[in-house]
Amino acid sequence: MKKLEPTARQLKSERDRLSSLGLPSLGFCDRDLRTAAALTWRINALKKLKRAVIPGHVYQRPEILLGVADFVGDSYKLAKLCAQTQAKTIVFGGVRFMAETAKILNPEKTVLLPASGAGCSLSESITAADVRALKARHPGAPVATYINTSAEVKAASDVIVTSANAEKILKRLFAKHPQVIFIPDELMGKNLAQSLGKSLETELIIWRGTCIVHDKFDPFAIALYRKRYPGVKILAHAECSPSLVALVDFVGGTGGMMEYVEKTEAPYYMLVTECGLGELARVRFPDKKFVFMCRLCPYMKLVDLPSILRVLEKPEPSDAIEVPADVAAKAKGALQRMFELAEDTAPL
Numbered sequence: 020m021k022k023l024e025p026t027a028r029q030l031k032s033e034r035d036r037l038s039s040l041g042l043p044s045l046g047f048c049d050r051d052l053r054t055a056a057a058l059t060w061r062i063n064a065l066k067k068l069k070r071a072v073i074p075g076h077v078y079q080r081p082e083i084l085l086g087v088a089d090f091v092g093d094s095y096k097l098a099k100l101c102a103q104t105q106a107k108t109i110v111f112g113g114v115r116f117m118a119e120t121a122k123i124l125n126p127e128k129t130v131l132l133p134a135s136g137a138g139c140s141l142s143e144s145i146t147a148a149d150v151r152a153l154k155a156r157h158p159g160a161p162v163a164t165y166i167n168t169s170a171e172v173k174a175a176s177d178v179i180v181t182s183a184n185a186e187k188i189l190k191r192l193f194a195k196h197p198q199v200i201f202i203p204d205e206l207m208g209k210n211l212a213q214s215l216g217k218s219l220e221t222e223l224i225i226w227r228g229t230c231i232v233h234d235k236f237d238p239f240a241i242a243l244y245r246k247r248y249p250g251v252k253i254l255a256h257a258e259c260s261p262s263l264v265a266l267v268d269f270v271g272g273t274g275g276m277m278e279y280v281e282k283t284e285a286p287y288y289m290l291v292t293e294c295g296l297g298e299l300a301r302v303r304f305p306d307k308k309f310v311f312m313c314r315l316c317p318y319m320k321l322v323d324l325p326s327i328l329r330v331l332e333k334p335e336p337s338d339a340i341e342v343p344a345d346v347a348a349k350a351k352g353a354l355q356r357m358f359e360l361a362e363d364t365a366p367l
């Protein structure tokens with residue numbers, strides 16, 4: 020394919036566009052903007068040519084979210100929007116389990132993951148054989164599985180949940196079942212047991228997976244920040260430890276955290292999660308002040324503008340996400356169940 024080259028004028032206007040989107044407020048200097056513009060211009064031109072879309076998870080780099088992503092959101096929003104897209108190709112700005120979810124919901128489309136190593140510690144903590152063994156140990160208990168899992172694990176599950184809807188879906192499951200299995204995030208499982216008033220190991224059975232980003236936040240720092248920034252509202256992701264969650268003003272998924280910031284007035288906000296969300300919040304809410312206690316996800320940050328351009332220009336067979344048809348069909352059933360239970364469109 021002939022290489023697309025922007026003219027000097029097109030490059031300048033792309034640089035100005037990126038600047039107007041707020042990248043300078045995140046530390047992008049003129050040279051960074053020019054480098055990014057040369058890539059985003061080509062990516063956006065190729066997207067049109069190839070009828071491709073780029074969903075961007077909120078933990079992705081800001082130049083991806085602001086410069087080339089067609090829709091931005093948490094796992095739930097991205098899964099929903101991927102199910103509705105008319106595009107021919109999906110280039111996933113996120114990690115492997117998200118790209119697999121897009122493929123499960125769109126088996127006829129090409130789904131490309133720009134960085135083959137973009138995995139997830141939670142997803143890698145459990146296999147389908149582990150799920151089958153848990154089911155055998157707890158017969159009759161439905162398996163509610165966090166979306167951060169492989170296609171095979173989803174296929175072995177009864178319903179998928181995200182941090183935005185886990186509590187609601189588990190409540191509905193407990194209305195009919197004395198025991199529920201929640202996998203694989205141990206810390207989120209403990210938080211859910213606490214908020215639902217369920218005992219661990221007898222009512223809520225959990226697994227020992229953790230997110231290597233959220234399990235490291237130090238609860239002792241919270242008091243320090245409250246003292247240093249009077250009136251600060253502290254928001255933590257549900258994958259953080261129960262001892263930290265007990266000290267914050269809001270706990271939930273990334274979508275809920277953004278909504279909380281939008282709907283409240285506070286002198287400062289602190290988002291205890293991956294750094295990408297705080298960067299996005301600073302751009303979306305330029306009049307609000309943010310204090311940072313964040314960590315980078317090494318998997319999420321493997322995707323960058325050059326790798327997105329590469330898969331659009333010359334995808335390798337290994338960039339394409341493939342899910343065997345029988346696995347995809349079962350996993351799709353569990354995802355469909357999530358959409359129905361989260362949106363109250365189905366009885367249990």
Ligand code: SF4
Pocket residue numbers: 078114138139140141142167230231232233293316317318319
């Ligand atoms: S932030 Fe945690 S849960 Fe999300 S992709 Fe990274 S390791 Fe996985």
